[in-house]
Amino acid sequence: MNQVIEIKNLSKWFDDFQVLKDINLNVKKGEKIVICGPSGSGKSTLIRCVNRLEVHQEGSVRVNGIELTDNVEVIESTRKVVGMVFQHFNLFPHLTILENLTLAPMWAKKLNKNEALEIANKYLDIVQIADQAHKYPGQLSGGQKQRVAIARSLCLKPEIMLFDEPTSALDPEMVKEVLDVMTKLAEEGMTMICVTHEMGFAKQVADRMVFMDEGKIVEESSPEEFFNNPKSERTKKFLNQILH
Amino acid sequence: MNFLKSEKNREYLWQVLFTLSIIAFFTFILRNTQSALDKQGIASGFSFLSQEAGFEIGESIIDFFSDDTYQLALLSGFLNTVKVAFIGNILALALGFIVGVTSLSDNYLVAKLSKFYVESIRNIPLILQLFFWYSIFTEVFPSVRSALNPIGGVYLSNRGLYLVSFSDHWFFNILPLIGILSVVAFFFFKKRSIKSLERTGVARKIFLPTLLFFILVSFALWLVAGLPRELSWPTLAGFNFEGGVHLSPEFSSLLIGLVLYTSAFNAEIVRAGILSVDHGQWEAASSLGLNKNQTLSLIVIPQALRVAIPPLISQVLNLTKNSSLAVAIGYPDFVSVANTSLNITGQAVELVLLIMLVYLSISLSTSLVMNIYNRSVTLKER
Numbered sequence: 001m002n003q004v005i006e007i008k009n010l011s012k013w014f015d016d017f018q019v020l021k022d023i024n025l026n027v028k029k030g031e032k033i034v035i036c037g038p039s040g041s042g043k044s045t046l047i048r049c050v051n052r053l054e055v056h057q058e059g060s061v062r063v064n065g066i067e068l069t070d071n072v073e074v075i076e077s078t079r080k081v082v083g084m085v086f087q088h089f090n091l092f093p094h095l096t097i098l099e100n101l102t103l104a105p106m107w108a109k110k111l112n113k114n115e116a117l118e119i120a121n122k123y124l125d126i127v128q129i130a131d132q133a134h135k136y137p138g139q140l141s142g143g144q145k146q147r148v149a150i151a152r153s154l155c156l157k158p159e160i161m162l163f164d165e166p167t168s169a170l171d172p173e174m175v176k177e178v179l180d181v182m183t184k185l186a187e188e189g190m191t192m193i194c195v196t197h198e199m200g201f202a203k204q205v206a207d208r209m210v211f212m213d214e215g216k217i218v219e220e221s222s223p224e225e226f227f228n229n230p231k232s233e234r235t236k237k238f239l240n241q242i243l244h
Numbered sequence: 245m246n247f248l249k250s251e252k253n254r255e256y257l258w259q260v261l262f263t264l265s266i267i268a269f270f271t272f273i274l275r276n277t278q279s280a281l282d283k284q285g286i287a288s289g290f291s292f293l294s295q296e297a298g299f300e301i302g303e304s305i306i307d308f309f310s311d312d313t314y315q316l317a318l319l320s321g322f323l324n325t326v327k328v329a330f331i332g333n334i335l336a337l338a339l340g341f342i343v344g345v346t347s348l349s350d351n352y353l354v355a356k357l358s359k360f361y362v363e364s365i366r367n368i369p370l371i372l373q374l375f376f377w378y379s380i381f382t383e384v385f386p387s388v389r390s391a392l393n394p395i396g397g398v399y400l401s402n403r404g405l406y407l408v409s410f411s412d413h414w415f416f417n418i419l420p421l422i423g424i425l426s427v428v429a430f431f432f433f434k435k436r437s438i439k440s441l442e443r444t445g446v447a448r449k450i451f452l453p454t455l456l457f458f459i460l461v462s463f464a465l466w467l468v469a470g471l472p473r474e475l476s477w478p479t480l481a482g483f484n485f486e487g488g489v490h491l492s493p494e495f496s497s498l499l500i501g502l503v504l505y506t507s508a509f510n511a512e513i514v515r516a517g518i519l520s521v522d523h524g525q526w527e528a529a530s531s532l533g534l535n536k537n538q539t540l541s542l543i544v545i546p547q548a549l550r551v552a553i554p555p556l557i558s559q560v561l562n563l564t565k566n567s568s569l570a571v572a573i574g575y576p577d578f579v580s581v582a583n584t585s586l587n588i589t590g591q592a593v594e595l596v597l598l599i600m601l602v603y604l605s606i607s608l609s610t611s612l613v614m615n616i617y618n619r620s621v622t623l624k625e626r
Contacts, residue, residue: 051531053530053531076533077533079530079531079532079533080533082531084528084531086524086527088524090522090524090525090527090528091528092525092543092547093547093623094550094623103532103534103542104532104534107534107538108534109533138623149528153531156532156533
């Protein structure tokens with residue numbers, strides 16, 4: 001019973017449109033899941049249900065055994081153990097890099113400023129961006145911004161990390177520096193769910209591949225099986241398209 | 245004709261022609277006015293300013309009597325304009341901010357009330373609102389003897405608003421000065437904190453030392469002043485109150501009218517500013533475990549204000565210029581005093597010129613200060 005995320009019969013609608021259809025997914029502690037699928041298949045919506053940026057209508061989502069409801073305290077405490085990295089970074093442009101990192105530890109975790117700074121400096125070192133600490137997000141490159149965003153999430157010492165297409169908005173030459181940070185994080189045993197189309201990263205890191213289409217999980221298998229011997233026609237077609 | 249083929253030369257030529265025509269136009273007007281004035285035997289020039297005004301001014305910050313000069317009368321009117329504009333803008337910005345934020349509240353009732361406030365206030369002409377508030381004071385409120393006394397130290401009557409205040413002791417008079425010094429101290433502490441952050445990575449506290457500075461300095465001076473603690477209470481004396489702070493019905497209704505009217509526009513600007521902040525900022529903040537209020541105050545509002553400041557500057561200037569409607573309810577602002585002077589002296593050109601100059605300089609200095617502030621909070625992109 002070391003499932004940190006349990007998603008049961010999850011369904012979600014945007015008005016009349018059903019984006020998620022009866023999703024079941026369990027994630028064990030330390031497991032790395034890569035979710036892929038065509039655009040509009042509901043991958044982002046699925047992981048956004050895990051920290052309740054999206055509210056689901058049917059089924060249940062449990063994080064560390066606690067079910068997500070509209071209880072504000074549960075939501076806020078869940079978000080402190082579930083970090084999230086966005087496609088468009090969403091750094092706070094009016095704060096310096098250092099302030100971006102210390103904000104949540106100080107206000108959400110009530111650490112004092114020196115403790116927060118210590119944590120922030122540690123993670124800036126890890127993502128190798130310490131020399132930019134006093135700059136503003138607008139002064140950094142895309143790859144640097146995404147590394148800062150990862151460090152910002154890590155400052156809350158989360159147990160689970162969600163990545164929502166973290167490299168899709170980056171110039172090609174900056175993808176590697178972000179994937180390197182994510183790989184390092186995976187090697188250290190972080191529980192991760194990544195929505196990404198970086199298949200090289202998936203082969204190297206994933207414990208399990210999840211392929212989604214039209215709001216359903218079409219295929220769920222180990223990377224070896226997924227890439228070499230996909231079961232469904234839809235998966236084969238998708239892989240053909242993105243691997244050329 | 246190669247000269248005219250250059251784009252730059254053509255632009256210069258147009259500008260020269262335009263300038264010349266403007267000069268010609270104004271020379272024509274000036275000469276026309278001069279000859280008209282000469283025919284009517286009105287002396288032009290500003291020499292009338294040092295003559296005796298001969299009229300009273302309803303309320304004045306400086307001492308003014310009818311045997312003082314026009315110069316002093318105009319200064320008194322100018323100070324009245326600055327007074328109502330200064331207090332009015334602070335209140336209108338604060339109220340506009342509150343209404344703007346609450347109009348986006350999740351609470352249906354609060355949000356609708358804010359929207360109702362904005363829609364009803366901004367769609368009624370300001371001058372009607374001024375007449376309304378003035379008539380409340382003069383027609384609805386009772387006479388001085390039966391003045392309304394909603395809470396201790398506050399008296400409402402058709403003579404305006406009387407409030408309890410600190411007594412006229414020098415210590416209370418320099419309190420605002422200590423306040424200004426504390427603001428200076430705040431920026432000093434802030435600079436020190438940033439320096440220390442850059443050098444050692446540890447930010448020093450800003451608010452606590454500022455507060456300590458204010459309390460300690462005030463307390464020390466309070467001790468030196470011999471612990472004054474008398475208050476000045478408004479008391480009925482004859483047909484009026486004595487003591488306390490007095491806000492006349494004219495000033496009060498002008499202030500209320502200007503503040504409510506401008507705050508509705510300010511609220512819309514603040515609301516638009518908040519809506520302009522990218523939705524991803526809300527998501528990022530809440531995914532970091534910040535609650536709604538923290539997200540609003542730490543992330544959204546600081547960014548919203550950056551968008552809202554330039555249009556808010558316009559509203560500050562609008563309130564200042566709209567204060568000239570004071571003339572309609574008899575508050576002696578600059579325009580009202582200049583108008584009275586004009587009626588007596590007939591120096592229309594000079595006085596209208598003065599009015600234009602005064603409003604231009606108030607507006608330009610306001611926007612200078614606000615633009616400096618605006619530049620200091622602009623996001624750094626490079």
